[in-house]
Amino acid sequence: MFDSGDTAWILTSTALVLVMTMPGLALFYGGLVRSRNILSVLMHCSAICCLSSVLWFALGYSLAFTEGNAILGDFSNVFLLDMARDAAIGTIPESVFFGFQMTFAVITPALIVGAYVERIKFGAVLMFTSLWLLLVYVPVCHWVWGGGWLADMGILDFAGGIVVHVTAGVSALVIAIMLGNRSKFPDQISPPHAPWMVMVGAAMLWVGWFGFNAGSALSAGSDAGMALLVTHLSAATASLVWLTIEWIRFGKPSLIGLVTGTIAGLATITPASGFIGPIGGLICGLVGGVVCYYCVDLIKVRFNIDDSLDVFAVHGVGGATGTILVAFLATESMSGVGLDGISVSGQLVTQIIGVASVLVWSVIATIGIIYITRKLVGLRVELEDEVEGLDYKAHGETGYNL
């Protein structure tokens, strides 16, 4: 029956993961935009949190976590109609499992906010989020964690490298391209208006990530303990990687650089966290830090794509990198949990199929969702509103009244 220790830890983790979005991610993103768009970013994250929670309850959870078929669950547990008060998932109440998973369904579409800040219509945020949650997040969640076809193949994704970071990162890149760059990108864009706020948000994400990864053990034992440890090691290592690269390249290490490295390290360790050992955590941080750093340059400077707050380069690429690394790092020789009767190359193929198929589905579905959203509510605000800022133009409020 229920284990009170496990239940207590997942209740705690649920709160930690909610804090990642509210207000961690909101502050992390909010500090990176111009001062006249701060409230719009906080609003996007808050509204997405509420909307995703209700949709998860109404439809999402049932479609992700009921048996259904290999592609999608069924409607048997919509509005939790099929959940008994004392229903159990493993050693915890199903209500706790539902809540924990709900906080993942909240943060994943909220991650995409970073791609479309400072120029999107608020109505488009709500419509895009609703459709995206149901058409991208929910199916992929079922494929990987709900007994779908990738789960059957033996995919390893402990806490959402694929389900959370690849889906959100790839879709962010698609919407950044289809929405178009901010009007003065790249030459005359204003710098982040509050780097201190970015650090505060990143720190909340870091702490919240303990719940995200160690909570994904769904128990309060050695898996959770090791997941928390490797999560911290990867975050710290990737932060140092960014600090070092910036120091060498520009002569000054920046705060925003360091905390962006933190998030890159956290995204990279996510799929691997419950399967690997401490050295694996260090390696995830090193590799994830370097790869994500150069991807930010690649997308923004080389390709000139205004994925404004680098969602793809940090989350998408980090999540995919960790998903690939897990095939090597989960082995017993790397003090991981060991691969389940399969060779490293066999597991690697499964991991690559997982990343590639989710990438393709995210691109296709996101393009479709954007077409529908553009048709029904429109995507972009008028140029005049973009220049004056979304805080007043979309919400009638001002962030700083001094």
Add this chain to the structure above:
Amino acid sequence: MKMVTAIIQTHKLDEVREALNAIGINGMTVTEAKGYGRTKGHTEIYRGAEYQINYIPKFKIDLVVDDGIAENVIETIVKTANTGKIGDGKIFSWDIETVIRIRTGEKDQQAL
């Protein structure tokens, strides 16, 4: 009476205020200002991308003083606000016609 306006480096404000206090100036208006001159702003780097910051933060000090001490006030500001690097700012001065203290209605010299 003269109006003296000085644009100075932000880290020099306290030093300038103390020096002016020492020569008997006991009131001023300070404004947070932004601008550029020969320095033409500076660049900041976030996540590898360079941003051109055109306007650099400065403090603007405004004071109205007797003609007799205006020269001394200006000299004091020049001496204390100087670091020898570009970006130290500028001082402007000109004649003032009227000064009125709102509370009492006193005028000119009495109102200073």
